[in-house]
Amino acid sequence: MRSGGERWRAAYACDPGASRGRQHGAGASPTRSEFQRDRDRIIHSTAFRRLKHKTQVFVFHEGDHFRTRLTHTIEVSQIARALARSLGLDEDLAEALALSHDLGHTPFGHTGEDALDALMAAHGGFDHNAQALRIVTRLERRYAEHDGLNLTWETLEGLVKHNGPLVDEAGRPRERYAAYGVPGAILDFDAEFGLDLSTHASAEAQAAAIADDIAYDAHDIDDGLRAGLFGLDDLKAIPFLAEVLAEVDDRYPGLETPRRIHELVRRVITRLVEDVIRESEARLAEAAPGSAEAVRQAGRTLVTFSPAMADADRAIKGYLYPNMYRHPKVKAVRADADRVVRDLFARFTAEPDAMPEEWRAGLSGGGSAGADEGRIARRVADYIAGMTDSYALREHRRLFASTPDLKLG
Structure with a gap:
């Protein structure tokens, strides 16, 4: 076991100089490695800032000392870097993966994800790993030349596969995806920019996991x-x-x-x-x-x-x-949070005009009734998933006569 202050790169580490590249071409930086650039893009993203007001287990206002998604992410990042340093891995890639691993989480923790998954059952379900991929490849709209953050192949691979292969060598879904299949968002992106879904991810991704x-x-x-x-x-x-x-x-x-x-x-x-x-x-x-x-x-x-x-x-x-x-105290809050997400989903799918202009743009017309229904549902799911706890509650108060308090009894 090497000392905490010793830095080295093992033969099995990912080399930023040998990256498989980005989906959209980008010139090299004279001052930062490719994985450092990924880390920085993640930190400056809108989705990363929102983690500050997203639930870990307790709702955001329960107390100053409880973890949020952001504080959890920072702790994961610190541990991932410590592991990477000891094992001779690329610390910047490990950190980028740790910082991005929760970007796809909904408001209200796993309650929000469970609710959206059930509500989206007829339209491919909802999966936070697939949502994280959508965020970094499509939903972040900051750059003039492309949607998403245009991260390296190694970061995208680790984001999707940090818990192991998604399919076997024959392409059959495995592990958590065996029952319902690999989410469409992952399969669609894999068809554009193959992520080798049947292999394990890098050691850096494993360290982050x-x-x-x-x-x-x-x-x-x-x-x-x-x-x-x-x-x-x-x-x-x-x-x-x-x-x-x-x-x-x-x-x-x-x-x-x-x-x-x-x-x-x-x-x-x-x-x-x-x-x-x-x-x-x-x-x-x-x-x-x-x-x-x-x-x-x-x-x-x-x-x-x-x-x-x-x-x-x-x-x-x-x-x-x-x-x-x-x-029991946490379950009571979860039930109220579930109601908030379901109420918002029902209202926005029935009335897309209740969403901000940037989210309702382009939803009217252009396809069959079934296709339009699926397109609206996915847009609503994207909108709700990106909400912080506090914003979801504000939207609920705006649209409904009563909103639960979401505090432990």
């Missing part, structure tokens, strides 16, 4: 404790957390609760990160990939938890699901 898991585990424990949904002693039901808590209590007996929480969370992050580095070094040494392409063709994930830590990760998520995400 596992960084997301690490950040989720740590900050959801932190936020759940601060919200009073469970207590520190309740977490002792998870052997991994019980061990870490015992270490904290042995070293700092009688420590006040806020400091005890922080000492737990920082140790959880450290142990998870160090485990990924050790396991990934071993897997990379065994596979001995001589290039970034060899990582994609390895047939398995190379940057990940050890089996023992993967069990601990599942145990943490297994505890948080019923005790946090499905806590």
Whole structure:
């Protein structure tokens, strides 16, 4: 394991100088690598700024110390860079992928996504990874010469495939897409600018994906404790957390609760990160990939938890699901948020003129009734998905007589 201050590039790292390029040609920068340019374009995008007021688990106004999509994204970025540095990967690509991984999320967290997916069932559904791709390739309209951010192939590939291949070698959907198929937005873009959907993504994308898991585990424990949904002693039901808590209590007996929480969370992050580095070094040494392409063709994930830590990760998520995400207080807020999204979708699809001009432009005429219905539904889904929590609630108040408060009871 290399020291945190040592920078190097392994043979299996993505090389910005050997990028497969961009969909729309662009001249090289004299001061930034191609992946640095991607990172900067993401940071300056409208969708990135909106993450500040999008829910992680709690609604945006519940408290100043709870995570939003933006604070979560920053934490993922920090962890992804730490992993990339230790493993000899391109830190800028890992950071760009971490910064962009949540761009496609709706307001109100997974509640918003679940609602839009159900409402769009007749029109291809809604998937936040596919939505992120739509945002960076179509919906961001900032440049004079093209729609989207015109990111490199490596960033787009990692955005779509960071959790693994989407199809098998025969083109059949796999994993999360096996039941309903790969979203049309991904397939359509792949036909224009092939992303090799049957292979794994780069090691940088894998680092960003596992960084997301690490950040989720740590900050959801932190936020759940601060919200009073469970207590520190309740977490002792998870052997991994019980061990870490015992270490904290042995070293700092009688420590006040806020400091005890922080000492737990920082140790959880450290142990998870160090485990990924050790396991990934071993897997990379065994596979001995001589290039970034060899990582994609390895047939398995190379940057990940050890089996023992993967069990601990599942145990943490297994505890948080019923005790946090499905806590009665959180479920009540989720039900109200679901109503807001469904009300907005119904009104905008029935009355597209209720949307701002830039969103309703070009929707009238030009196709069959069924095609128009699908086109309107997708435009409405794009509009709602891009909303912040606060904007969605303002739109609901503008259009309806009563709007739920969305606060934990």
